[in-house]
Amino acid sequence: MWSRRQRRLRPLSCGVEELRCRRREREAALRKARREQQLVSKRLLRDEDPEKAEGYVAVILGEAEIQQFLRLAQRGTEEKEREKALVSLRRGLQHPETQQAFIRLEGSIRTLVGLLTSNQALLQLEAARCLHELSHSEQSTVAEACLPATSYLLTYLSGHSSDFIELCLYTLGNLIVESEAVRRQLLPQGIVPALAACIQSPHLTVLEALGYALSQLLQAKEAPEKIIPSVLGSPLPQHMLQLLQPGPKLNLGVAVEFAWCLHYIICSQVNNALLITHGALSTLGLLLLDLAGAVQRTEDAGLELLACPVLRCLSNLLTEAAVEAVGEQMQLRDERVVAALFILLQFFLQKQPSLLPEGLWLLNNLTANSPSFCTSLLSLDLIEPLLQLLSVSNVVSVLVLTVVCNIAEKGPAYCQRLWPGPLLPSLLDTLAFSDTEVVGQSLELLQLLFLYQPGAVQAFLQQSGLQALQRHEEVAQLQDRVRALQQTAQHG
Numbered sequence: 001m002w003s004r005r006q007r008r009l010r011p012l013s014c015g016v017e018e019l020r021c022r023r024r025e026r027e028a029a030l031r032k033a034r035r036e037q038q039l040v041s042k043r044l045l046r047d048e049d050p051e052k053a054e055g056y057v058a059v060i061l062g063e064a065e066i067q068q069f070l071r072l073a074q075r076g077t078e079e080k081e082r083e084k085a086l087v088s089l090r091r092g093l094q095h096p097e098t099q100q101a102f103i104r105l106e107g108s109i110r111t112l113v114g115l116l117t118s119n120q121a122l123l124q125l126e127a128a129r130c131l132h133e134l135s136h137s138e139q140s141t142v143a144e145a146c147l148p149a150t151s152y153l154l155t156y157l158s159g160h161s162s163d164f165i166e167l168c169l170y171t172l173g174n175l176i177v178e179s180e181a182v183r184r185q186l187l188p189q190g191i192v193p194a195l196a197a198c199i200q201s202p203h204l205t206v207l208e209a210l211g212y213a214l215s216q217l218l219q220a221k222e223a224p225e226k227i228i229p230s231v232l233g234s235p236l237p238q239h240m241l242q243l244l245q246p247g248p249k250l251n252l253g254v255a256v257e258f259a260w261c262l263h264y265i266i267c268s269q270v271n272n273a274l275l276i277t278h279g280a281l282s283t284l285g286l287l288l289l290d291l292a293g294a295v296q297r298t299e300d301a302g303l304e305l306l307a308c309p310v311l312r313c314l315s316n317l318l319t320e321a322a323v324e325a326v327g328e329q330m331q332l333r334d335e336r337v338v339a340a341l342f343i344l345l346q347f348f349l350q351k352q353p354s355l356l357p358e359g360l361w362l363l364n365n366l367t368a369n370s371p372s373f374c375t376s377l378l379s380l381d382l383i384e385p386l387l388q389l390l391s392v393s394n395v396v397s398v399l400v401l402t403v404v405c406n407i408a409e410k411g412p413a414y415c416q417r418l419w420p421g422p423l424l425p426s427l428l429d430t431l432a433f434s435d436t437e438v439v440g441q442s443l444e445l446l447q448l449l450f451l452y453q454p455g456a457v458q459a460f461l462q463q464s465g466l467q468a469l470q471r472h473e474e475v476a477q478l479q480d481r482v483r484a485l486q487q488t489a490q491h492g
Helices: 016-035 063-075 079-092 096-104 108-116 121-135 140-145 147-158 162-178 180-189 191-198 204-218 228-232 236-243 252-268 272-277 280-297 303-317 321-326 335-351 353-368 371-379 383-391 394-408 412-418 423-430 436-452 455-464 475-491
Strands: none
Touching (some): 063 096, 063 121, 079 121, 096 140, 121 147, 140 162, 147 180, 180 191, 228 236, 236 252, 236 272, 252 272, 272 280, 303 335, 335 353, 335 383
16 A cells, blocks of 8 residues: 655755655555555345244255255245245355356246246345345356346335345445446446435435445446446435535444445546535535544444545545635635544544554645645644654654655744754654655655754754664765755855
8 A cells, every 4th residue: 555665865956846746746656556445345134034044054055956946936836935945045045155056057047037026025025135145256157147137126226115125235236346247237227327316215224235336336447437427427426425414314334335435436536526516525524523523422433434435535635626726625724624633543543543544644635735734733732742653653654754744845934833842852763763764754854844944953963963864874865965954054
């Protein structure tokens, strides 16, 4: 996720603009790496009746047994007998061996689709559950064998049973992620309009299943060209943002699914300006404030599941030129956003340290081009809490130092408030790190401080004696630079 690059110290003529350009190039590479990381998964619904399932162990079925159960389900004299046959088949399909035997059996899918389209609700439900078990297979051949059923699954999304719709959505989501052939068939069949119709459902279980199915569709490699434009042209984005509005109606499970959907759309960079026009930044900013309040009120472990995609969405949207064009970034220029972000950082530090880079990446994008956010960090005395994160990991250290660089590059007034304070001993520590990325970012920060705060040169030399730097091969170049900067400061 985080790439390393070797750093060589540049000549003294390397100024603030070149430093900024180098840092932005590195951040662009990091954003690309983050976009390429996707969250592919499958979901399995098994609402087994405890009384019926007690003591039952699913067994692997051979072709003869599968054929017998299908025959009973299709031609049994009583509905109860037919339903029982499908239940036995469904339980057998929990095994990969049974799944492979099933798709090898000629006419098996056709029979199952016939039961799915019957006019008996219990048989329909059990047939759909059998398809759901097949959809959970890790073999793409199994998913492709289910192709004849996809058009019917789409049709049933407009039905009246919320449980049945939920099952169809999870089944479609599983099939979508497994096979490009399935997606090629579903797109002309109208999966995007069908999903868009579901988003107005009053049932939270349906909305959560919809978010899952949509997120699977949006992660397809062909999504930026063939899927996301259709999604953006539908009512889905506006409804998604409505479901992310903070308030008493916000449901965590639903919000998590649609926040990831939004993340995949934003990462595609198809038309983020449209999302910004729909108010994505303000909605996500308010949700960030709400999350910060929530982590102070409760220890619910599920909150970080929502925080992660929200932070990523905000981070990536803030890199868009359209933000400035519509003036929405002004709505985020508020000390409350910085305070909320630090509340979440402290929460992550205690509960989920792996999410610290997500919060710091957003802080980096907030401070990169905004003196007001840098001022907020200084006025709220948040530099010291920020520097305390340097001990967490090398990845976190690089991001912390990058944020401080963003502040330092704003000019002499900012550097004066940074130096020396807790920054000097922190820099002495990071220069002793073995990680070249951390050391390189520390050197860039020192250069900015020396350029804007000439007194920092002498203070640094007196405090360090350059002992910490002697562990690195770049020490000779740095010594020359420090001496040259010292002479410049004296002559200035």
